[in-house]
Amino acid sequence: MAEYDYDVLVIGAGPGGYVAAIRAAQLGLKTACADGRETLGGTCLNVGCIPSKALLHGSEKFAEAADGTFAHYGIKTGPVTLDLEAMQAQKLDSVRQLTGGIEFLFKKNKVSWLKGYAAFEDAHTVVVAGQKVTAKNVVIATGSSVTPLPGVVVDNDAGIVVDSTGALALDRVPNHMVVIGGGVIGLELGSVWRRLGAKVTVVEFLDQLLPGMDGDVRKEAAKIFKKQGMELRLSTKVTGVAVRGKTATLTLEPSAGGTSETLEADCVLVAIGRRPFVDGLGLEKIGLDVNKRGQIETDHDFRTSVPGVWAVGDVIPGPMLAHKAEDEGIAVAENIAGLTGIVNHAVIPGVVYTFPEFAGVGLTEEAALVAADGDKTAIKVGKFPMLANSRAKTNHEPDGFVKVIADAKTDRVLGVWCIASVAGSMIAEAALAMEFGATSEDIAYTCHAHPTHAEALKEAAMAVMGKPIHM
Ligand code: FAD
Ligand code: NAD
Numbered sequence: 001m002a003e004y005d006y007d008v009l010v011i012g013a014g015p016g017g018y019v020a021a022i023r024a025a026q027l028g029l030k031t032a033c034a035d036g037r038e039t040l041g042g043t044c045l046n047v048g049c050i051p052s053k054a055l056l057h058g059s060e061k062f063a064e065a066a067d068g069t070f071a072h073y074g075i076k077t078g079p080v081t082l083d084l085e086a087m088q089a090q091k092l093d094s095v096r097q098l099t100g101g102i103e104f105l106f107k108k109n110k111v112s113w114l115k116g117y118a119a120f121e122d123a124h125t126v127v128v129a130g131q132k133v134t135a136k137n138v139v140i141a142t143g144s145s146v147t148p149l150p151g152v153v154v155d156n157d158a159g160i161v162v163d164s165t166g167a168l169a170l171d172r173v174p175n176h177m178v179v180i181g182g183g184v185i186g187l188e189l190g191s192v193w194r195r196l197g198a199k200v201t202v203v204e205f206l207d208q209l210l211p212g213m214d215g216d217v218r219k220e221a222a223k224i225f226k227k228q229g230m231e232l233r234l235s236t237k238v239t240g241v242a243v244r245g246k247t248a249t250l251t252l253e254p255s256a257g258g259t260s261e262t263l264e265a266d267c268v269l270v271a272i273g274r275r276p277f278v279d280g281l282g283l284e285k286i287g288l289d290v291n292k293r294g295q296i297e298t299d300h301d302f303r304t305s306v307p308g309v310w311a312v313g314d315v316i317p318g319p320m321l322a323h324k325a326e327d328e329g330i331a332v333a334e335n336i337a338g339l340t341g342i343v344n345h346a347v348i349p350g351v352v353y354t355f356p357e358f359a360g361v362g363l364t365e366e367a368a369l370v371a372a373d374g375d376k377t378a379i380k381v382g383k384f385p386m387l388a389n390s391r392a393k394t395n396h397e398p399d400g401f402v403k404v405i406a407d408a409k410t411d412r413v414l415g416v417w418c419i420a421s422v423a424g425s426m427i428a429e430a431a432l433a434m435e436f437g438a439t440s441e442d443i444a445y446t447c448h449a450h451p452t453h454a455e456a457l458k459e460a461a462m463a464v465m466g467k468p469i470h471m
Helices: 015-026 042-047 049-066 084-109 184-195 215-227 322-336 365-371 390-394 423-435 440-444 455-464
Strands: 006-011 031-035 112-115 118-122 125-128 131-140 144-146 176-180 199-203 231-233 236-244 247-254 261-265 267-270 274-276 309-311 350-352 357-362 379-385 401-407 413-420
Touching (some): 006 322, 015 084, 015 322, 031 131, 042 049, 042 084, 049 084, 049 184, 118 131, 215 231, 215 365, 215 413, 247 267, 365 401, 379 455, 401 455, 413 423, 423 455
Parallel strands (some): 006 131, 131 309, 176 199, 176 267
Antiparallel strands (some): 118 125, 144 274, 247 261, 350 357
8 A cells, every 4th residue: 555645745726836736747646636616726826816817807808998098099979877787797707717727627636626725734745625635745726815904804705894805706896996905906906997987086104106117107007097086195095994884984094193083985895915825724733933024934845844745826925816826736756756846936927907917027127226236337228108109109198108127247138028909928038038137138029020029029129229110
């Protein structure tokens, strides 16, 4: 009899876990994956990336029809009305198809799906739904959950004070939605409900939106969202939310302290970040501690400090992104199989799927300067506005720019930032270039199809040397 039931047991079937399980099975390892949810795919497929993008896409189409964008192209519509139930149904259909797709892939690759929450007994024994399961290697991929705001009670069923899961499932368009947190979730879901007719106010603690992105991008983001009709309350914190009937009253204060004021809303979205999820996992049973930020630390190979126990995805340090979790899932499986699985954490693109999209990879200008000890001559920056890009101009998409940051001596690309209707797709080229150690000259001398938005990246790369053509 084999010493263990499985070679690999993955806990959590999100992008980190399900990808690790499939890759491990592909490499010939006997693999199981446990998840407490009814369906596979984790946060991303069930209540994250996929449903949010379904509503972003649907609401963008609605706004184009309703706000005169179609008329711009000579397309006349009758009165445009919203069938929110149908929009929510198409969202659920996308989720159903994609979570079902993972179930199909598990069957195809012979990954056993264990339904239930898993808890460690020891480093090689886990209990799932009352059953003991043993494995030579256990991968923790339990993801993250919403960071609560002290004193603010989220009730997704009531639909007044909600988190992202509640904001994805609203059955009415709020009159006034206040979003607490001007990060990715706040701006994506705030955009959805603004396009569908809500007045949206974003309350952000910091003096700019989108922390972590390049300074120029953050400044431009504030301008763009204001222009779209969002009210922005920057450098402001929420100190309390009281709900009476269907109305929430928020108390706001300047972040630095000062006079407080109140704001009324019929929907409040709390989106102040996410934190690693390890509740009920029994880490104490295997002597595994989390760090100050609640994360499980790993080495470069995704090994934890406990032999045989590995971890990937949102539960470990790094950006909380599905593609980062997926790449780590592949790498951990390869490392368990004795191959060399590597993730280059310096080149992980990030995208905000609003209109326009905001995307970046590598260092911000601010971080590049810090890395150069503040020496401004150590970096070169090239920028090109979408206004001067023929395709963006033809499509009536004037907002945005591409910015390339390169090392002044070697010309190696350090970071690329982009605001454009299709920035999320454009940034893939920049990531590939950086992965191959490209210089800005390499990008500038690469032939780009015309007319495409991607030509703006070529021109921004040319601008690093000070010689774009179309500006
Ligand atoms: P998760 O996807 O969180 O999966 C963890 C799974 O583990 C869950 O299914 C959970 O039920 C299960 N689990 C936890 N504990 C146990 C246990 N003890 N036993 C069994 N199972 C357990 N990222 C992007 O890159 N692009 C996007 O567009 C994007 N949009 C997002 C939109 C929203 C609204 C949200 C909330 C997040 C979004 N993200 C996006 C982030 C993305 O969802 C996460 O980075 C990604 O899901 C992390 O994958 P993971 O596998 O680490 O964890
Ligand atoms: P976030 O970290 O992106 O933004 C949270 C914002 O809330 C920050 O700007 C922060 O300054 C602000 N904040 C914190 N406390 C506050 C307070 N008391 N009052 C006002 N503002 C406050 O977090 P998020 O938007 O909740 O998203 C969580 C995670 O999910 C992110 O790490 C992101 O990577 C991931 N996500 C990614 C995507 C995507 O890739 N498109 C989409 C959604 C979520």
